[in-house]
Amino acid sequence: METEISTEQKILDAAEEVFIEEGFSGARMQQIADKAGINKAMLHYYFRSKDKLFELVFAYKMKQFMPRVESVLQNPALSLLDKLDAFVEAYLDMLRHNPRLPMFILSTMNRNPELMKSANIQFGKWIIQLIEEEIEKGTIKRVNPHQFMLTLIGMCIFPFVGRPVFSAVFELKKEAYELILTERKEHVQAYIRFILEP
Amino acid sequence: METEISTEQKILDAAEEVFIEEGFSGARMQQIADKAGINKAMLHYYFRSKDKLFELVFAYKMKQFMPRVESVLQNPALSLLDKLDAFVEAYLDMLRHNPRLPMFILSTMNRNPELMKSANIQFGKWIIQLIEEEIEKGTIKRVNPHQFMLTLIGMCIFPFVGRPVFSAVFELKKEAYELILTERKEHVQAYIRFILEP
DNA sequence: AAGTGATTTAACCAGTTGGTTAACGCAAAG
DNA sequence: CTTTGCGTTAACCAACTGGTTAAATCACTT
Structure with a gap:
């Protein structure tokens, strides 16, 4: 059985991967969208901007760290x-x-x-x-x-x-x-x- | 007395600063040109591309490291x-x-x-x-x-x-x-x- | 003074980037 | 069946990016 993963979570997972691999300035919104399997506009629908998205990912990773x-x-x-x-x-x-x-x-x-x-x-x-x-x-x-x-x-x-x-x-x-x-x-x-x- | 610094060297110095501060993808050719006090086209005249310039700076810094x-x-x-x-x-x-x-x-x-x-x-x-x-x-x-x-x-x-x-x-x-x-x-x-x- | 080659500049260009918009789909509520 | 509001999409946009070009300037030789 498949566990439903919300679009929001798919974005966060993809963003995490891409930001960690490429860093903030190396990461591309399109790349995150592709990896999440969604449209680029969805990124901005759920998280206003690249900065906001990065802040969330970073705070989450910092807690882990x-x-x-x-x-x-x-x-x-x-x-x-x-x-x-x-x-x-x-x-x-x-x-x-x-x-x-x-x-x-x-x-x-x-x-x-x-x-x-x-x-x-x-x-x-x-x-x-x-x-x-x-x-x-x-x-x-x-x-x-x-x-x-x-x-x-x-x-x-x-x-x-x-x-x-x-x-x-x-x-x-x-x-x-x-x-x-x-x-x-x-x-x-x-x-x-x-x-x-x- | 002022020591003459060649344009090439001014570029390398500026590139070093900017690349170290911003990383490769964060660095901007314009920023390097500004810091070197020259035109952006000069960067490409002396060092064909951003990649070539970075390679040089990196190799130099690696030797130091x-x-x-x-x-x-x-x-x-x-x-x-x-x-x-x-x-x-x-x-x-x-x-x-x-x-x-x-x-x-x-x-x-x-x-x-x-x-x-x-x-x-x-x-x-x-x-x-x-x-x-x-x-x-x-x-x-x-x-x-x-x-x-x-x-x-x-x-x-x-x-x-x-x-x-x-x-x-x-x-x-x-x-x-x-x-x-x-x-x-x-x-x-x-x-x-x-x-x-x- | 004119020619010559290296150096410098402003304007330009095509591709990319983050971000927007307007329309569409669709499920739940009325 | 219609309305309503969230989720989704394709098309679009202005700003920026690395890179190019053609003309101008400079230093030096003849």
Whole structure:
């Protein structure tokens, strides 16, 4: 049985694909219409303009990109190490299912930094505070929280945004790079423990 | 005294700025002409087409982006740790002078992976081989060379491509982020020693 | 001064782009 | 059966885009 997909949703799906592949200025309304299997005028009927359509797609993708970790972070039964482990686990899984997401968000934000409004931002402060508390308590080694988080997030994201360059420089074929991505989770988690465990 | 700048060079400089700011599809030939202070027809007189002009700019920027480390890597007077230290030192300095370079290269390569031809690629193999040799000799700890290099390069590049997102999430103002970039070098070098020193 | 080749300009052009419009189809409501 | 309002379409449009052209200007040689 076929699930009915509304025209609106077909447009959003197509727009997502095209914007991620081509970026805002590279994307063409006609291309989105074709991919959605509809008339170009429908795009403007449902979403007034290219800008509006892009805003919606971007906000949706941004939500996906920002880790939803409030519940994990606030779970008192978990140590900081366990929390970070869970974060890396979930985040790397999500990225493997959306490998082009990071480049889409990062490159869009680079040309349009004010777009950040559409995102939930709170968890940054929480993590920093959490790290500082644990350092005070002496349960983890003393590190610079921002430098540490920059490295940690970079370790998750860079394999995806840097893939073409990295696999060219180190002459890694598709399968070899896939293997690296598979093993990345353990590697990052080992890094966390190695850096933080007293 | 004023140094004469050829029209050709003025165009290249302007094209570089515009392509880096806007990307290929976002860049406009008229904008490049305006920035170079010349007529649009001159662009086509000196460089046949937008594609040709972009290719030149990209190849030039790619050369800048790829670290030139042959001499350092092959200097037998330096230990691997010293070589990596020197690499990080030089590379982070270069990036601080060209903060938008990484995003330009990475996003272009993501949409156009075959452009890699224009780059010198050899140093990847050398570094991997070097790391494996040192592991054999027991002078550094046993690590997965590719995972290690992915982390190391990511540590250098991510602060630049991820800046807008990161500074928003952690609510870092310009000065705070600049400080982090300043301290990044030491942080990366400390990481290298911490991971590799037996 | 006239010729010559490279450089520069304004005007132009055809194709593309985001966006609009007016008519049409069609199901539900009256 | 007619009306009403949403969904859909083809045709259209003005602005913009990369690219061209023919004439003008400049620097230099003869």
